[in-house]
Amino acid sequence: MLHNSFLARLARGNLVLQILAGIILGIALSMIAPQQAESVGLLGALFVGALKAVAPILVFILVAASIANQKKNQHTYMRPIVVLYLFGTFTAALTAVTMSFLFPTTLTLVSGAEGATPPQGIAEVLNTLLFQLVDNPINALKNANYIGILAWAVALGLALHHASASTKALFEDLSHGISQIVRFIIRLAPFGIFGLVASTLATTGFSALAGYLHLLFVLLGAMAIIALFVNPLIVFVKTRENPYPLVFQCLRESGVTAFFTRSSAANIPVNMALCEKLKLDEDTYSVSIPLGATINMAGAAITITVLTLAAVHTMGIEVDLLTAVLLSIVAAVSACGASGVAGGSLLLIPLACGLFGIPNEIAMQVVAVGFIIGVVQDSAETALNSSTDVIFTAAVCKQKQKQNRPQ
Template identity: 65%
Template sequence: MASGNPVIDAVNRISLVQQIVVGLVLGMVLAWLSPSAGLAAGLLGSLFVGALKAVAPVLVFVLVTAAIAQHQKGSEAHIKPIILLYAIGTFSAALCAVIAGFVFPTEIALVNAGNVDTTPPSGIVEVMKTLLMNLVSNPVGAIANANYIGILAWAIVLGFALRNASENTRIMVADFAEAVSKVVKWVIRFAPLGIFGLVSATIAETGFDALVGYARLLAVLLGCMLFIALVVNPVIVWTQIRRNPYPLVFTCLRESGVTAFFTRSSAANIPVNMALAKKLGLHEDTYSISIPLGATVNMAGAAITITVLSMAAAHTQGIHIDFATALLLSLVATVSATGASGVAGGSLLLIPLACSLFGISNDVAMQVVAVGFIIGVVQDSAETALNSSTDVLFTAAADYGRQRKTGA
């Protein structure tokens, strides 16, 4: 629709993805020409990420509540197949990382862990307890703190409660969800400016000098993530849709993964994924639940990070790893990665838990965590891109697969 402004109309004729690529290139150029200007432009990135993080919890809450309140008897959300795909994808990622750890054994130069001031969880029981406590947290606090497990739980309960409300009340809830969705669209339109600011500030502030010493470790991490994204995930998708999976895979990587790479936040990318799911024509009752759920439990990238760094720690300490222990590590990494978002510090702080399988002391494990923070500028970005893009990919695969089987 024409706005009447020739500049805005010209910009609108360019796709959002192309605008983001332009913002990315301009951000790199600005940081190269003037690091100080690049740092100043970082404000645009901070505002964009802040806006996404602010609107995402409200969006999830109202969409899930509205979807369940308007739910018609006889129709289903079909969440179980997606959860199964999430579990298979995360375990496959952990297993791939274990194999990579054997094929490309990596030793790392440990660093002082003094800059890591957060206490890691003591075990899987603590991780699962955190998730369960998040389930029953105060609903207002859940929205304020972006606790998506709590948000989903309260939205589902409220949605069921509203199913017996008057028609006018349910229409009001649906209208409110539509209004929030419109706000999200407005925020996403500023993605090119946000990416421009994020890229320029990141390159101006950190550069890549600190990463050179950990090039092999980064290569193994990124290689595993690329293998999952371009080989394993397409195979999983093919089992559902039974046609060439790559157009869907590349669409999700391009329109979800690129944004997630630079925001480095699965929560901030939820609105982007919601918009993409709608664009793909997926069932709203399905993706309104599976996308925020995936941001919490679908953690293939986290499983790779936990596994690769834990095996690197074992190789550094000269510890022999047998196949049975490696298989157990895959299982531990899968369960731990699922709970990563419920632990302050994310996947890196779950490394000591995995290292304990090899009898590695907590002091050494925390030094490995510190290495993780050094390479985090790339590792965390790639991890988030894989995690977030796969949320949409598996949701679409399950939805298209259901349509194929039912002929819908």
């Protein structure tokens, strides 16, 4: 009876407070008993594994069901959301350029990235994305290729648009069933994040980051400007309302989870649940959230730009304004393809370094620096990327809802 009562209280409790308690307990355990802290990392690995496992099938079923059951003359708001995604990523790159010029960083280069193979150019990044689009659907689900999953889900949804009512109802019931599984997994977040925090601090600590505090300051400063000033400004322009309640809710309920899971794919179910809580248009967010996990990459654009300009300053290369703007464009386009390249945003740094004629050997040493600070950089990057998906989707949905409201 006591056991059941505890589980019931846990299920009804405030999830954000429970996650905060998990973070504090994880930090405490890593300081008091580091060996035990490493072993509880299993909880974190299981939580992230469960999210990653359910996300592809959730996206596929939800997108296919929402398109198949879409009523005639019912419009989604995808075009303005995609425009915001691309604009936000480019703005992030420009912000990173500004921060890098205001606080120039030079690096003590290290080795350690020799085994990685970066793409040879933007053409290769775009080529990868195109082939992801026509990937085998089973392979796309297996490898969490969200571009391929989206393409097949949209195609199936359109094909089922004229199916019988019972077939559409089946897909609708499947989407509700998958959503219930997702809600159960998300309720386990406090245990997962407790394991992630405890094991990460016990194995890496933060001593390795001390030599890169200036670089982290520039990276995190640029990300904070986007999260706390640029994104709210965009929301205000769209909704003409105070943007901060929405922004802080998204950072709290999406950003915190993404920070510790360090996976945009794993955070898709969290974002879907948050969009449902915000009462956004399901036909819109069921497509915009998985798409955002692929192309809305403000954090990745900042990482590529800041680390590239750190290499530029280290090499003593002069950069004019036109080249800086060109770097922003390259970083924004590359960031949109980051999820399609093994190693994510860090392996796109040599591509951007190529603009300045920096040799690949030097560029890969900068990548190695990225891996050293990755415990903070990658976490903050994912938190910004993932929370912004919901912020932009909510801004557009709220704007359209206001416009469609009877006067």
